[in-house]
Amino acid sequence: MQHPAPASPPAPVSIQHYENFPVASFLCPAHLRAPIAAIYHFARTADDIADEGDATPQQRLDELQAYRQDLIATCDQNPTFSPRWAPVFGPLHHAIQTHQLPVPALHDLLDAFEQDVEKTRDRAGYANQAELLDYCRRSANPVGRLLLHLYGVTDAHALLLSDDICTALQLINFWQDPSVDIPRGRYYLTQEDCARFGVLQPDMLACRQTASATNLIAACVDSARARMKNGAALVHRVPGRAGWELRLVVQGGLRILDKIEALQFATLVQRPTLKWWDAPVMLWRALWM
Numbered sequence: 219m220q221h222p223a224p225a226s227p228p229a230p231v232s233i234q235h236y237e238n239f240p241v242a243s244f245l246c247p248a249h250l251r252a253p254i255a256a257i258y259h260f261a262r263t264a265d266d267i268a269d270e271g272d273a274t275p276q277q278r279l280d281e282l283q284a285y286r287q288d289l290i291a292t293c294d295q296n297p298t299f300s301p302r303w304a305p306v307f308g309p310l311h312h313a314i315q316t317h318q319l320p321v322p323a324l325h326d327l328l329d330a331f332e333q334d335v336e337k338t339r340d341r342a343g344y345a346n347q348a349e350l351l352d353y354c355r356r357s358a359n360p361v362g363r364l365l366l367h368l369y370g371v372t373d374a375h376a377l378l379l380s381d382d383i384c385t386a387l388q389l390i391n392f393w394q395d396p397s398v399d400i401p402r403g404r405y406y407l408t409q410e411d412c413a414r415f416g417v418l419q420p421d422m423l424a425c426r427q428t429a430s431a432t433n434l435i436a437a438c439v440d441s442a443r444a445r446m447k448n449g450a451a452l453v454h455r456v457p458g459r460a461g462w463e464l465r466l467v468v469q470g471g472l473r474i475l476d477k478i479e480a481l482q483f484a485t486l487v488q489r490p491t492l493k494w495w496d497a498p499v500m501l502w503r504a505l506w507m
Contacts, residue, residue, distance in 0.1 A: 246460055250368050253317050256309035257364055260289075261327055263306050268331040275339035279332060286328050293321055320367055323360035330357035334404075343405030350408055351385065358388035371455055382449030383468060389442040390471045393435055393478060396486050400425055407434060425486045435483040443475050453507055465504035473500055 246254060267281045288299035292311045299307045313319055330353060337343070344350040362380035366372065392399070392406040399406065400423065412422060415434040422431065446468060453465045470492065477490035 246463060247458060250460075252309065253313035253319070253368055254365065256306075256313040257319070257324075257361075259306050260310050260324065261361070263303070264328055264331050268335050275335050278335045282328060282332050282335070286325070289321075289324055289328065317368055319364060323364050326356040326360045333357075337405075338403045341403045341405075344408045346408050346410040350389075350406065354385040354388045355381070358384040365460075366456070369456055369460055371457075376452060376455050379449045379452035379455070382445050383452060383464075383471075386442050386446035386449060387467070387471050389438070389445070390474050393438050393442060394474055394485060394490060396435075397425055397489050400486075407438070411438070422486075427484045427486045431486055432483045435478070435485060439475050439478050439483060443472065446471050446475075450507060462504065465507050466500055468507070469500040469503045472503075 264282065264285060267285060268278055273281070284300065285303065288303050288307050289310075291297040291299050292307045293314060297307070297311055310324075314321065333353060333356075344353065359381045362384040363377055366376060366380050396407065405422070407417065407422060411417075411434055412419070415437070416430040417428065417434050418430075421428050450468050453461050453468060455461075456464050473492060473496050474490060477492070478485055481488055481490055
């Protein structure tokens with residue numbers, strides 16, 4: 219039995235963690251917190267389907283396909299969807315109807331989650347930077363574009379700056395986490411880059427921090443930093459308090475890169491994290507952007 223979508227917007231969900239998503243914090247305009255939380259809840263739930271629990275890869279793909287069907291239904295004027303996902307798609311339906319969200323961006327996120335499942339199942343990596351950046355285009359960039367849509371910033375140049383920030387955040391997450399990702403069958407250091415720097419596959423699979431691996435990660439960090447700095451001009455285009463939140467998002471990503479560099483790029487054996495004392499540094503830098 220299916221439930222109709224609620225006529226009025228439910229209360230926003232609580233924000234926990236989603237590495238590519240700026241939270242619906244007090245810095246966001248109050249009238250946008252509910253749609254931002256609805257988008258977050260959609261992405262977080264899909265991420266959990268793809269990554270949590272002990273389901274088989276095929277079960278995950280089947281679940282994501284069923285989830286996509288509910289997304290398609292949510293775009294109808296009077297949708298029905300699965301009872302278990304009603305708390306996700308009820309608020310999302312209201313956000314889509316009220317703010318005319320670009321629905322293809324939501325489908326792009328699901329494409330990326332499905333690709334994650336397939337890549338992990340096959341223990342497959344990425345051939346080159348073009349493939350990796352295409353993944354980022356679907357896994358990270360839609361988030362920024364959805365938020366800019368809500369803020370009323372939709373010109374082509376702003377969207378490209380947003381893509382730079384979001385792709386940089388995704389790449390920073392990759393270069394922060396190889397010690398966690400590789401044992402789980404997730405490989406983001408591309409085959410072409412490994413060959414160019416002389417990183418041997420057995421060493422990478424064993425998370426050995428060789429000199430070649432260190433040089434490769436250093437180059438990846440430099441590239442991500444340049445991309446983030448290129449996109450940082452967007453902070454002056456996003457209005458009000460949301461622009462200040464974006465400043466902190468940018469500085470958070472750059473601070474992680476500082477941490478990786480401080481570890482001499484040894485993230486195959488250690489995962490750098492932000493501490494409470496990094497917050498004043500990030501805030502000070504955000505003030506001077």
